[in-house]
Amino acid sequence: xxxxxxxxxxxxxxxxxxxxxxxxxxxxxxxxxxxxLALAHSLRAPFLAQxxxxxxxxxxxxxxxQIEQDMGDAMVAADIGKLNQIFADDWATVASSGKIxxxxxxxxxxxxxxDKLVSYELGPIDVQVLGNVAVCHGSVSEKRxxxxxxxxxxxVWMDLLEKRTGKWVVVRTGGASxx
Amino acid sequence: MKNIIVAAxxxxxxxxxxxxxxxxxxxxAASVAETIKQVEQDWANASVAVDVGKxxxxxxxxxxxxxxxxxxxxxxxxxxxLQSREFKLDSYEMGPMEVKVLGNIAVVQGSGAATGHSxxxxxxxxxxxxxxLEKRGDKWVVVRSQSTKxx
Numbered sequence: 001x002x003x004x005x006x007x008x009x010x011x012x013x014x015x016x017x018x019x020x021x022x023x024x025x026x027x028x029x030x031x032x033x034x035x036x037l038a039l040a041h042s043l044r045a046p047f048l049a050q051x052x053x054x055x056x057x058x059x060x061x062x063x064x065x066q067i068e069q070d071m072g073d074a075m076v077a078a079d080i081g082k083l084n085q086i087f088a089d090d091w092a093t094v095a096s097s098g099k100i101x102x103x104x105x106x107x108x109x110x111x112x113x114x115d116k117l118v119s120y121e122l123g124p125i126d127v128q129v130l131g132n133v134a135v136c137h138g139s140v141s142e143k144r145x146x147x148x149x150x151x152x153x154x155x156v157w158m159d160l161l162e163k164r165t166g167k168w169v170v171v172r173t174g175g176a177s178x179x
Numbered sequence: 180m181k182n183i184i185v186a187a188x189x190x191x192x193x194x195x196x197x198x199x200x201x202x203x204x205x206x207x208a209a210s211v212a213e214t215i216k217q218v219e220q221d222w223a224n225a226s227v228a229v230d231v232g233k234x235x236x237x238x239x240x241x242x243x244x245x246x247x248x249x250x251x252x253x254x255x256x257x258x259x260x261l262q263s264r265e266f267k268l269d270s271y272e273m274g275p276m277e278v279k280v281l282g283n284i285a286v287v288q289g290s291g292a293a294t295g296h297s298x299x300x301x302x303x304x305x306x307x308x309x310x311x312l313e314k315r316g317d318k319w320v321v322v323r324s325q326s327t328k329x330x
Binding site: 090092093094096097098100126128130131132133135137139154156157158160162171172173174175176177178 | 243247248251277281305307308311324326
């Protein structure tokens with residue numbers, strides 16, 4: 001016997017079908033939006049990198065310059081705790097002898113008095129901020145003692161800093177005596 | 180209900196796949212370091228060959244370098260000096276290099292011995308240097324340099 005469906009039942013079935021369709025459309029839209037957002041997030045970094053335009057945030061410039069000043073002050077005061085904060089643990093430089101100098105050895109030499117900065121005067125500093133990294137070029141005139149010998153003079157230097165957990169730290173340093 | 184679950188699962192799987200897919204060609208720190216070292220070697224070779232075009236590609240337009248005498252050089256002045264052959268680099272023996280990569284920025288410290296001559300005399304200079312490179316597009320270019328004379 002063929003099933004006889006009453007008109008009311010048919011109407012309810014149609015309504016149920018429309019609701020199902022609406023839910024599928026909404027779910028599909030959610031899926032498209034989610035995929036779109038994910039793709040946008042995925043592509044954003046390399047896309048923007050191609051259009052790199054150096055943007056020197058004034059607050060970053062000021063912070064980086066302040067670090068350089070703080071470093072000099074901490075050296076004069078032999079404030080090892082402060083120097084420990086300014087230099088990253090993986091900091092390194094190449095000394096004028098060609099040897100690699102690490103953070104540990106610098107802190108040790110300032111602590112022991114082997115290296116002593118008596119006074120210093122920074123020249124103008126050129127800072128270039130490249131995202132989370134900053135490069136500084138500068139000059140300094142300093143009165144410095146090493147192993148009891150006066151090695152005062154003028155020098156040019158370059159520091160590479162990185163912003164780590166919101167704080168700028170010095171990662172690499174290069175320098176040359178000019179007088 | 181089944182359709183909704185299927186659509187939601189599809190969305191989740193697609194999102195997961197998009198995030199799981201590497202954004203750039205796989206490049207380990209080691210391979211980036213090798214690329215950087217090659218840039219440095221290319222720079223030295225191009226300077227010896229007086230290949231101004233090649234040096235121009237290696238240096239960013241905003242490049243600044245501070246030489247061991249304390250003088251600040253721009254890309255323009257460096258290319259001009261290279262072209263003039265005011266000082267001709269005859270050879271450059273590259274020493275060991277240490278590269279640190281910080282995302283799209285790399286810093287390299289190294290040393291080398293340069294042999295060259297000007298009109299008056301020949302010179303051999305050993306230097307230690309530090310370069311900062313930035314990846315612009317798919318190419319690493321040198322943006323800052325500094326060198327010091329070694330004894």
